Amino acid sequence: MAEIRFHGRGGQGAVTSAELLALAAINEGKYAQAFPSFGPERRGAPVVAFCRISDEKIKIRAAIYQPDIVLVLDPSILRLVDVGNGLKGDGTLVTNTRFSPEEIKDELGIQTRLATVDATKIAREELGLPITNTTMLGALLRAAHLVDKESVIEPLKDRFGRLAERNIKAFERAYNETRILEQGG
Amino acid sequence: MATRVGMEVSIAAAEAVKQANADIIAAYPITPQTHIVEHLSELVNDGELDAEFIPVESEHSAMSVCAGSSAAGARTFTCTSSQGLILMSEIVYAVASLRLPMLMILANRSLNSPLSIWNDHSDVMSVRDCGWIQVFMENGQEVYDHVFIGFRVAEDRNVIIPFMMNIDGFMLTHVIEPIGLLEQEVVDRYLPPFQPLYRLHPNNPVTMGAFGPPILFTEAKKAQDEAFNKTMPHIIKAWQEFGDLTGRYYHPIETYRTDEAKIVIITQGSLGETASIGIDMMREEKEPVGLVKIRLWRPFPFAELREAVKEAELVVVMDRAISYGGPGGPLAGEVRSALYPQESRPRVANFIIGLGGRDVAPEDFVQMVQQAKAQPGEWYEIYGVRE
Numbered sequence: 001m002a003e004i005r006f007h008g009r010g011g012q013g014a015v016t017s018a019e020l021l022a023l024a025a026i027n028e029g030k031y032a033q034a035f036p037s038f039g040p041e042r043r044g045a046p047v048v049a050f051c052r053i054s055d056e057k058i059k060i061r062a063a064i065y066q067p068d069i070v071l072v073l074d075p076s077i078l079r080l081v082d083v084g085n086g087l088k089g090d091g092t093l094v095t096n097t098r099f100s101p102e103e104i105k106d107e108l109g110i111q112t113r114l115a116t117v118d119a120t121k122i123a124r125e126e127l128g129l130p131i132t133n134t135t136m137l138g139a140l141l142r143a144a145h146l147v148d149k150e151s152v153i154e155p156l157k158d159r160f161g162r163l164a165e166r167n168i169k170a171f172e173r174a175y176n177e178t179r180i181l182e183q184g185g
Numbered sequence: 186m187a188t189r190v191g192m193e194v195s196i197a198a199a200e201a202v203k204q205a206n207a208d209i210i211a212a213y214p215i216t217p218q219t220h221i222v223e224h225l226s227e228l229v230n231d232g233e234l235d236a237e238f239i240p241v242e243s244e245h246s247a248m249s250v251c252a253g254s255s256a257a258g259a260r261t262f263t264c265t266s267s268q269g270l271i272l273m274s275e276i277v278y279a280v281a282s283l284r285l286p287m288l289m290i291l292a293n294r295s296l297n298s299p300l301s302i303w304n305d306h307s308d309v310m311s312v313r314d315c316g317w318i319q320v321f322m323e324n325g326q327e328v329y330d331h332v333f334i335g336f337r338v339a340e341d342r343n344v345i346i347p348f349m350m351n352i353d354g355f356m357l358t359h360v361i362e363p364i365g366l367l368e369q370e371v372v373d374r375y376l377p378p379f380q381p382l383y384r385l386h387p388n389n390p391v392t393m394g395a396f397g398p399p400i401l402f403t404e405a406k407k408a409q410d411e412a413f414n415k416t417m418p419h420i421i422k423a424w425q426e427f428g429d430l431t432g433r434y435y436h437p438i439e440t441y442r443t444d445e446a447k448i449v450i451i452t453q454g455s456l457g458e459t460a461s462i463g464i465d466m467m468r469e470e471k472e473p474v475g476l477v478k479i480r481l482w483r484p485f486p487f488a489e490l491r492e493a494v495k496e497a498e499l500v501v502v503m504d505r506a507i508s509y510g511g512p513g514g515p516l517a518g519e520v521r522s523a524l525y526p527q528e529s530r531p532r533v534a535n536f537i538i539g540l541g542g543r544d545v546a547p548e549d550f551v552q553m554v555q556q557a558k559a560q561p562g563e564w565y566e567i568y569g570v571r572e
Contacts, residue, residue, distance in 0.1 A: 019361050026189070032361075033362050035359055035361070059458035061360075062544050062547070
């Protein structure tokens with residue numbers, strides 16, 4: 001089972017990100033679960049969402065404390081929230097940042113595998129908004145083959161309707177532009 | 186062919202209400218409320234469900250509309266949560282005594298104070314004795330399925346009693362997971378149209394909810410109690426026939442690894458699946474522990490419970506509500522009552538957990554079993570308090 005924790009700010013779509021990933025996995029015939037960290041919704045406040053993907057029925061109904069992957073949708077959160085908390089030693093941190101993985105590694109002292117992409121820039125250029133949920137999904141799938149890239153397209157079209165094409169473009173661009181620093185690299 | 190889709194559990198519940206072809210949906214449309222009602226209002230607005238959606242000014246009015254709707258012979262649905270249930274509770278009792286069948290989904294959440302919007306079972310326990318059939322759901326599939334089962338049982342002429350589905354707020358309502366949807370033709374075969382025995386109609390006047398002076402009241406209550414006590418076989422039959430149609434069978438209680446279990450954990454609602462992982466962890470360590478999940482809360486399955494724990498020496502009951510000044514949580518009280526007539530009965534330890542959205546992990550069940558083994562006597566404890 002893969003456990004992924006999403007960090008974002010209210011309004012950026014961390015919950016949508018987790019949901020789209022779960023829907024893609026379920027469409028592939030896998031089992032998946034997505035849920036927000038429950039609480040009053042406040043735009044701009046740090047929020048967390050969770051996703052589990054498994055080949056077998058998922059029975060656990062608790063938050064994720066030791067994720068395999070942490071996905072950070074907003075670069076400013078890196079310095080506010082302990083995003084790496086509980087991240088498995090062989091896990092991956094995937095973050096939105098304009099810096100390179102090497103720079104982030106040194107600055108934050110991250111020991112795990114690391115993937116970075118300037119999702120805010122891509123989202124601004126493709127969507128005209130700094131909303132990075134679909135963009136960061138591209139980075140996530142580049143860093144870890146949780147589902148086939150194509151499986152995300154249908155849930156993305158369902159969710160975004162006429163805005164889907166632009167989101168798909170942002171998703172594809174992030175997939176291609178993500179840089180990965182292997183552990184110990 | 187049934188289809189398997191990823192869906193938020195609340196949306197799946199609303200889709201089931203649509204497939205059940207409800208006539209009237211009355212609900213208070215803002216907090217505390219779920220996506221169930223929001224999605225139903227969209228389905229009605231978009232013409233996908235031919236029903237009256239009646240948004241009301243309070244939950245008291247919601248249940249009052251439901252009373253009139255059911256009395257007029259309409260298939261009736263509502264949905265609420267926490268303080269909303271408390272506000273409607275006067276009429277919740279009334280519709281049961283009036284024998285007005287309907288379905289209510291209660292997204293279980295805590296009660297004030299402190300102010301909390303999160304999940305526990307204190308709301309439903311406040312109406313434990315209201316005279317509704319009450320079930321606790323463990324996952325999204327059970328929620329979807331029980332919309333059909335609930336209408337069928339409530340409207341069954343052998344029952345004619347309202348049906349309440351408890352689904353854990355957030356832990357179920359806000360989770361996206363795979364749900365197997367039924368073909369409309371299967372739903373239609375399982376759930377016949379509502380045909381009430383009596384209905385309010387100007388051309389054919391009847392009296393419902395008449396004055397009950399002391400010379401009549403006891404007899405009316407005796408009749409209600411007897412009718413309620415006869416519901417169990419009809420509930421079991423509705424589950425059996427649902428299973429025969431869909432392959433998904435349900436029972437008053439479910440057991441997990443209770444064979445030769447000297448220790449049995451008892452849960453209600455969505456905790457059951459998490460607890461089963463804790464059971465697997467303990468079984469790995471050769472701990473003879475099993476799990477009993479109480480699906481049917483009212484009528485309470487006393488005989489089934491006794492059978493399920495007959496080999497146990499220790500029963501550890503997980504409650505998600507407090508009964509202040511009582512013997513522990515409400516579930517533990519029922520379990521002790523069930524076991525009391527037996528000549529030899531297991532010791533009952535009781536933890537109150539998961540209050541107001543406090544997360545419960547599989548490891549917590551391991552820890553609680555260890556504590557229950559080590560600490561003799563009958564007791565209850567609020568678990569996981571930060572000191």
